[in-house]
Each structure stands twice: as structure tokens, then as C-alpha cells.
Amino acid sequence: MTEAAPTAAPSTVRALTCTQCGGTLSLRAAGYTVSLVCEHCGATLDTTDPQLRIIARATTALRRPLIPLGSRGVLRGETWEVVGYLERSDGDGDWSEYLLFNPYQGYGWLIDDGRRFSYGFLLDRLPEMDGTQLVIDNGKSLDFYSGPYPAKVRFVVGEFYWRVAVGERVRVTDYVRPGTIVSCEENDSERTWSRMDLLNWGEAERAFGIQQRHPNTSTPSPQEPSPWRDRLVESLIIGAVAAFTLIVIAIIGSGSTRVASADFEAGLDGATRTVVIHNIDIPAHSSAIRISAQSDQLDNSWVDLDYSLVDRRTQQSFDAYGLAEHYHGSDSDGPWSEGNTRPDVRLSSIPPGSYDLVIELAAHRWVPYTSPDFYNARTVDPNPVPIPVTITVDRGGMFGGNVLLGLILIAIWPGFVFWRHYSFEKRRSGDLDADGDDS
Amino acid sequence: MKFSSIAYALFCLLVLAGFVQATRSGFSPFADGGARGMGGHGGSSFYGPTHK
Numbered sequence: 001m002t003e004a005a006p007t008a009a010p011s012t013v014r015a016l017t018c019t020q021c022g023g024t025l026s027l028r029a030a031g032y033t034v035s036l037v038c039e040h041c042g043a044t045l046d047t048t049d050p051q052l053r054i055i056a057r058a059t060t061a062l063r064r065p066l067i068p069l070g071s072r073g074v075l076r077g078e079t080w081e082v083v084g085y086l087e088r089s090d091g092d093g094d095w096s097e098y099l100l101f102n103p104y105q106g107y108g109w110l111i112d113d114g115r116r117f118s119y120g121f122l123l124d125r126l127p128e129m130d131g132t133q134l135v136i137d138n139g140k141s142l143d144f145y146s147g148p149y150p151a152k153v154r155f156v157v158g159e160f161y162w163r164v165a166v167g168e169r170v171r172v173t174d175y176v177r178p179g180t181i182v183s184c185e186e187n188d189s190e191r192t193w194s195r196m197d198l199l200n201w202g203e204a205e206r207a208f209g210i211q212q213r214h215p216n217t218s219t220p221s222p223q224e225p226s227p228w229r230d231r232l233v234e235s236l237i238i239g240a241v242a243a244f245t246l247i248v249i250a251i252i253g254s255g256s257t258r259v260a261s262a263d264f265e266a267g268l269d270g271a272t273r274t275v276v277i278h279n280i281d282i283p284a285h286s287s288a289i290r291i292s293a294q295s296d297q298l299d300n301s302w303v304d305l306d307y308s309l310v311d312r313r314t315q316q317s318f319d320a321y322g323l324a325e326h327y328h329g330s331d332s333d334g335p336w337s338e339g340n341t342r343p344d345v346r347l348s349s350i351p352p353g354s355y356d357l358v359i360e361l362a363a364h365r366w367v368p369y370t371s372p373d374f375y376n377a378r379t380v381d382p383n384p385v386p387i388p389v390t391i392t393v394d395r396g397g398m399f400g401g402n403v404l405l406g407l408i409l410i411a412i413w414p415g416f417v418f419w420r421h422y423s424f425e426k427r428r429s430g431d432l433d434a435d436g437d438d439s
Numbered sequence: 440m441k442f443s444s445i446a447y448a449l450f451c452l453l454v455l456a457g458f459v460q461a462t463r464s465g466f467s468p469f470a471d472g473g474a475r476g477m478g479g480h481g482g483s484s485f486y487g488p489t490h491k
Binding site: 230231234235238239242245246249253285287288289318319320321338345346347348349350396397398399401402405406409410413 | 440441443444447448450451452454455457458459461462463464465466467468469470471472489
């Protein structure tokens with residue numbers, strides 16, 4: 001973080017008088033500056049001419065930049081003085097550029113897109129292209145972002161190391177990586193490469209003593225790193241560890257113990273039959289109970305299974321219903337079959353104790369409603385065909401719904417962060433999409 | 440590590456603790472019945488094929 005306290009730099013200031021309006025001017029980078037735009041009348045003066053020849057008279061109304069010329073500030077350890085200010089536009093948006101000067105460091109830029117500030121320098125080594133990526137001298141690669149698009153100077157004041165004037169046009173091509181944008185500006189006579197590092201919120205404001213802007217990510221800058229990226233990485237790591245742990249626990253806890261098994265017969269179209277499996281013991285603590293039925297001889301028929309697990313001591317009853325069924329037939333699409341002959345039901349948190357499982361069995365034939373036998377199908381048969389049904393009771397085991405619920409709960413936060421990160425990146429690359437559509 | 444990540448890690452610990460406790464006591468909100476299940480009845484009370 002940088003501090004606002006300006007520090008003294010060697011004085012390079014020369015006092016001049018504007019040859020157009022007579023106003024007093026300060027030449028802050030004497031020996032470097034080529035043109036000086038009068039801050040009183042807007043005339044552009046040639047500082048390489050001892051007579052301060054007027055290069056251009058003012059064509060736009062003068063206005064004061066947000067950071068006044070001559071302001072000093074410390075940015076990332078270097079003391080800078082604002083010597084020039086210009087405004088540019090690419091037709092879609094405007095931005096401001098402050099030319100900074102330090103006699104030991106040379107020139108720098110403070111770029112204000114109206115929302116955030118970036119800290120810029122001219123590159124002193126030509127970047128290299130690696131496929132579609134640009135590689136700068138520190139080895140970092142940047143992706144192509146947009147361009148070439150025209151940029152035009154709309155307003156200028158102060159001193160510059162080239163003969164800048166309102167109306168000056170360059171073609172700009174941008175390359176980005178999180179936190180950095182590299183721009184290639186070219187015209188008919190030269191090409192320059194500059195690098196701009198995004199400053200932290202408030203960093204430039206504190207350095208030059210202007211009002212601090214409030215962070216907002218509604219329209220991110222092209223090189224703006226997603227504020228959700230770190231959270232996303234951390235949440236994915238934490239979530240993966242938690243999900244893995246949950247699955248391991250689920251595997252360990254999925255074992256079950258057979259506590260009872262019995263075979264019965266249900267009479268097809270006969271009366272409802274009640275059978276009981278006695279002395280089902282649940283020791284120690286509450287347990288899950290799975291009651292499974294198996295009736296593989298069902299043929300276009302079903303068995304109703306009403307279960308009541310009754311505590312022998314308290315007579316508290318835990319009820320559930322199962323249905324074993326199997327149907328088949330043929331229609332215009334060919335043969336079909338459906339139904340589950342091995343249904344099971346799961347009871348939750350059955351307290352420890354000794355239980356009886358009371359089962360009401362009733363087997364029925366399925367008769368299509370189009371059949372003439374449909375209305376007689378539920379008539380009780382005095383000599384019903386026996387349908388064997390095997391009932392087994394297991395204690396313990398894992399509820400798949402619990403595992404799924406746990407995984408969903410664990411995934412909520414990473415999912416939310418991913419959504420925010422994705423929407424940020426989508427907004428950040430919005431200009432790129434627009435350019436892509438146009439091209 | 441960001442505060443939100445620490446809070447998320449604590450939340451995951453809570454989820455795991457709840458999962459372990461549910462597994463130990465055989466609890467599930469998705470059970471077909473039981474002491475604290477919400478299912479009430481297992482399976483379907485409708486019979487007959489749904490093919491046509």
C-alpha cells in the first residue's frame with residue numbers, strides 16, 4: 001500500500017510565460033518536455049523553441065483535471081508529479097490519462113477509466129507473440145482482448161514528451177491478464193507498447209489526495225481480476241475435502257445387520273392375511289430399519305404389504321407400506337413389462353428395544369379395465385393361489401438421500417461463488433464479445 | 440485464507456457432524472416411516488401398470 005505523503009524531488013521546474021495569453025506556466029520536466037499546453041488558455045507551445053512558438057491554439061474549453069497538474073504523490077514506492085493530462089475516447093467510452101514525471105524514473109501514466117485507476121509504463125523491450133498470446137519481458141503471457149480500435153485525444157493540458165494535440169489518433173490493440181493490460185498504440189510513424197497495472201481500490205486516491213471511490217464490480221475493467229477467484233479456489237478445495245470425507249463416512253456407515261427373515265404366502269385374490277415376525281431386537285441406540293419383501297412369482301399381480309413395527313414394551317407402532325408388483329403385456333409397440341417384485345421400505349431412528357413386525361399381506365390379480373372380468377377381479381377367492389413372499393429385516397445401513405443432501409449442502413457455497421466468478425468474468429469480457437460480434 | 444472460506448469450512452464441519460450423527464442414529468428425513476422420518480408410507484398406494 002502506498003502513502004499519500006508527498007516527498008520532495010529535485011526541482012526541475014522552470015517558469016515560463018505563455019506567448020498567447022501571458023499566463024505564468026511551470027515547465028516541470030524541463031529538458032524532456034516537447035510540448036506544453038497552457039493551463040490558462042489551452043494553447044499548445046513548443047518548449048524546444050526558446051521563443052515558445054505556438055503550435056496550436058485552443059480549440060476546446062479548458063477544464064481542470066481531477067488531479068491538478070503539479071500534484072505529487074507516492075505510488076508503489078515512487079514519487080511522481082503530475083505534469084500532463086489528456087482525455088481519450090474510442091467512440092464507445094472515454095478515459096483519462098495523467099502523465100507522471102520523476103527525474104530519476106522518467107515518465108509514467110495514471111489511467112482513470114472513471115471507475116478505477118491503473119499505473120502505466122512504456123515497455124522498453126518489445127513483447128513477443130506466442131501463438132495468440134503476448135509475452136512480456138517478465139515472462140508473463142497475456143491474451144488478446146480487443147483491437148485494433150481507434151482512439152482519439154479529446155482534451156489535453158500540461159506538458160508532454162511528444163507533440164500531442166486534440167484530435168490525435170492512434171490505433172490501439174489490447175492484451176490482458178488478471179491485473180494487467182498491455183496496449184499497443186500505433187500510428188503512421190511509430191508504434192509504442194505500454195503496460196498498465198490495475199491499482200488497488202483507493203490506492204491512487206490516497207497517493208494524490210483525492211476523494212476515494214467506492215468499490216463496485218458492476219462493470220469491471222478488462223484486466224480486473226475476479227474478486228471471487230480466490231474464494232472459488234479455496235471453496236473448491238474445502239468442498240472437495242468435505243465431500244470426500246462424507247463419502248468415506250457413508251461407505252464406512254453403510255453396513256447393515258440382518259435381524260430377521262421369514263417366508264410367507266399371500267393368497268391371490270384371497271382375504272388379507274396377517275403374519276408376525278417376533279422378537280426383533282434393536283440394541284444400544286436408535287437405528288435405521290430396512291424391511292425388504294421378495295415375491296418373484298408375481299405375474300400380472302401385486303401384493304399389498306402393510307407393515308407395523310410394534311415395540312413389545314410400549315406398543316408404540318411404526319408403520320410403513322410396501323407394494324410388490326409385476327405386470328406385462330403387449331401392445332402396438334410390442335411387449336412390455338414393469339413393476340418391482342422386491343420392494344423395500346426404510347424406517348428412520350427406531351429406538352432400541354424388542355419389536356414385533358406385523359405384516360398384512362393381500363395379493364391381487366391385475367385385470368385391465370377393458371376386460372370383462374374387471375368387475376369380478378376383487379372378489380375374494382375361497383381357494384386362492386398361494387404367492388410366496390419372503391420378508392427380511394435389516395438394521396443399520398445408509399440412506400442415499402442423506403448422502404445426496406450432504407453433498408448438495410457442501411456444494412451450495414462453491415456453486416454460488418462459481419456463479420459470481422463466472423458472471424464477473426462474463427461482464428469483464430463483455431467488450432471482447434461485442435468486438436467479436438462486430439468483427 | 441478469506442473469512443468466507445473459514446466460515447465455509449466450519450459449515451462443512453457442521454454438515455459432516457450432522458451426517459455422522461444421522462448415520463449413527465439411523466435418521467433420515469427421506470425415510471418411508473419411523474420415529475422421526477417424514478415419509479409416513481413407503482412405496483405407492485396405487486397399483487396396476489403405468490405403462491399405458
